[in-house]
Amino acid sequence: MRRLGSVQQKIPCVFVTDVREEQSRKRDCQQFQVVATDHVNPVALEANIDCALATEKLDGTCCYVTLYKGQPYLWARLDRKPNKQAEKRFKKHQHSLRSCKGFVWNVEEDFKSVPEMWIPAHRVKYHNGHPLPDEHGHIPGWVPVEKDNKQYCWHSSVVDYEVGAALVLRPGSEDEDMLEITAVPLAELQEQTLELIGTNVNGNPYGLGSKKRPVHCLVSHGSVRIRNPPLVDFLQLCSWFQESPEGRVEGIVWHCNDGTLVKVHRHHLGLRWPDGDTCLGKRPVVIQVDGTADAYNNSTDLFTSFFTLKGHVFRRLQDIQFEP
Template sequence: MEKLKSVQQKIPCIFEIAVLNEPSDKRSNQPYKVLAGEKLNPKIKDLTQLNDVLATEKLDGTCVLIDEFNGKPWLWARYDRKPTKGAEKRFRRFQNQQQSCENGSEIMDRKFEWDFLKDFKDVPDHWKPASGVDVQDGHVLPDSIGHTPGWVPVDVKSRQHCWHLTSVDLQQGLAVVLRETDNNKELVIDCVSLETLLGHTAELIGTMVNGNPYGIGSKQCPVHILVIHGSIPIYNLPSITRSNIQEWFQHNDNSKLEGIVWHFPTGQLYKLHRNHLGLEWPVADLVLSKRPVSVSHNFSKYEFTEDKKTQFYSFSNIIGHRCEMLKEIHNEIIQET
């Protein structure tokens, strides 16, 4: 698998952003709304790069990292370090003052000062910040909403990570991965060695994740799958202008998705969420949910007989099965049990 740049921190919007002084539709703790402007992000200075950009689907799940823990390939869950209630109130007041100054054309020439010893909640053991976060005087800096993106290794005894754990077999070092087939645009559910995924980030999607917008699995037969970031290309996008992309989202049959992530030749990533265009999310009939999917023969390489309730055992019983739509794959499992 080709290793694209690991998505371990927040990705900037591909267009200049306009900030509105009203609550975000996407984040309940964000007192402002971010919308895409007409111009490209000013960091995109070499417009010739736009010809070589890979566009991939932005998925709505929970972000994970595959990295080593105690010398073994392991799954890491997203865990942001957050400010204490007192520090968050000070930060929100500062943001509101800053926004008022910008709206009144004044210039607020100062930054919020964090007390790194007192302003943040304790984090779990083995927590580590995401790569690429800014560092000041040896302290990792929080992002624009006061959070510091980071990771914790999934705990096999924690209920908090129970759905993460269904997507991996940590004893055998395996993961259930959804990807495109090598020779066409259909999907395949594959059994992949975690070691081959080291350094990659992925989106965990499925029955009990983020309201399950993809309709995968059921309460009777929950399904949770990892999708490596950057592995689901979007084909035939128009040229990157706000009007072109907005028209594509509104009128193209293949636009039923959360957003787009562009991978530039330099390794830089840029994104666009439907919310950036003032469009509704979630929406019905998502493209990913309706794509045909098959189950890889790689599941036959391993033994999954110890616990017959695992996904790995379930998928090993329907090797080679093809389903017309991803969101119906649990029906294939149920029929074979």
Template sequence: MMEGLGAVQQKISCVFETAVIDEVSKKRDNQSYRVQATSKIKQKAIDNEVNSAQATEKLDGTCQPWLWARFDKKPNKSAERRFKKFQTLKQKNSTDQTFAWDLDKDFKETPEHWIPASGVEQEDGRPVPDDIGHTPGWVPVYPASRQHCWHLSAVDLKAGLAVVLREENEFTLCIECVHLSSLLGRTAELIGTNINGNPYGIGNKKFPVHLLVVHGTIQVLDPPQLTNEAVKSWFETAGQVEGIVWHCANGALFKVHRNHVGLDWPVPKPVLSTRPIRIAIETNDLKSDTCLLETLAKLDGQTFASLLDLERVFPSVLTELDHFGMKHCELTSE
């Protein structure tokens, strides 16, 4: 297993310089502009030796460090309108001006106990938004919160366990159960049935499946050269992934998304969905009331052609669990 690399605390900067294009965004609803990568690598990326960095797959999920869920502080409607107008004028006039946010009035209220992400710039003790107006941050995951129900389906807080998808080797993935203490200081992506439209096709409405993927643990074995043309060509052929994240030796992170080079996401057959997968849930050490863990434990040691096969085998396993009086209310969405 490759060890995780940089923990993702903030929005990751594109490895290329970007330009704002006056077209409707393919990535974000109701956004009248889109961000496009130019052919120039950012000087900051060069300074951080990105050409020798480790490349990993960018996943389409929701980011969370353990027991906290990602929650970005965003502009309110009036500030968002001003910001969009500024972006349009900046693109037409090609200026280096920066937008002036009113940190007291321009942002929506955040939930109780919200904290800014590590490394967010501070001004007079207040967090400063990034270049798209968001302030990355975290809120605690509460067991009784409906908003966090899918986060909680991948963990057992009482037993201190989590269901993690990792890379076993260059071909095979592995679903395993780990103790939460092993994830301290790490961040992870939550993927699955009810996350971002389920681009990986994991589970279904009747049998939803959600998994944590620790950032930096899914390698890109043959990344493209760092030119706009090479990156786009790679995405169109071998790179059926949402994006690439480069982990520099000093901890700096840079990314490129399919949308940066004008390509759509999701794609019909993401690489993550097509790799063989092994289940490694040690039943002897498992004492959990979480149905996903109980279900996967019945499949311990088995290997499947892909993540998509879980949808096929889960109904029969759940029938067996019901026979022994085990409830699966946490796994079903009804």
């Protein structure tokens, strides 16, 4: 196993959190709810959160671009999880103490096997040469997305290894209010993490595509800025999430000047997600997939479909559709 560059880290909440005795809204196996208090996390204060760049936390599945077989490849998130017996012990510990802390793992015996090419994420800690699980009992990691793996067919649809490109959604180069979908060289995305969003990912909160014509794309983490973000204040954030059109996001990730990242989810504040139309789904988008028809002869249908729409503007991201 090799350790990676700066990719995966646990991002603390911008507020000090507390534990409530009720079923987690995010994790089925967790018999307690982590909620935000109205006290700003000292980590955020030390990093000068008021001067940080606020970006949209996207609701998809995490991906990573790094080398595989000598070329830049897309890697899918795959956590190594405990086997049934170990998970049963872990849940019992969680239920009795309402906490994940203090549980002792047998790293060599408690976890399911993973593919040979699996690699642990960067910030995973090690003991005696073995990667250690996080507080949820998972060992975060990655597997390369290969074209013949049906398990990652939606990941595969957004990459073309022959062309060496990925379909990326990002703010427009000339107008940040306008989004664009374009083919970006994988080499330009190397050592970046991105979010795969679309029709068949996490319930599709952004309304992309349909079952008949699914639409997926990658979004680089930190690339979608929050316009006119609220102050880091519990009541103001609650109000912004519920009342502002720009607050129809899953959460915010603040990028501080010293490299610190802090975040808040709507569920930290006891708010629903999704809750109606999303801010991202309602933004206009232009299709800018360059190239030639010959270049995409061996590409996925998605590359070809977007190429034929080059220059087309949709009033809303969720309005993207292809000709039958």
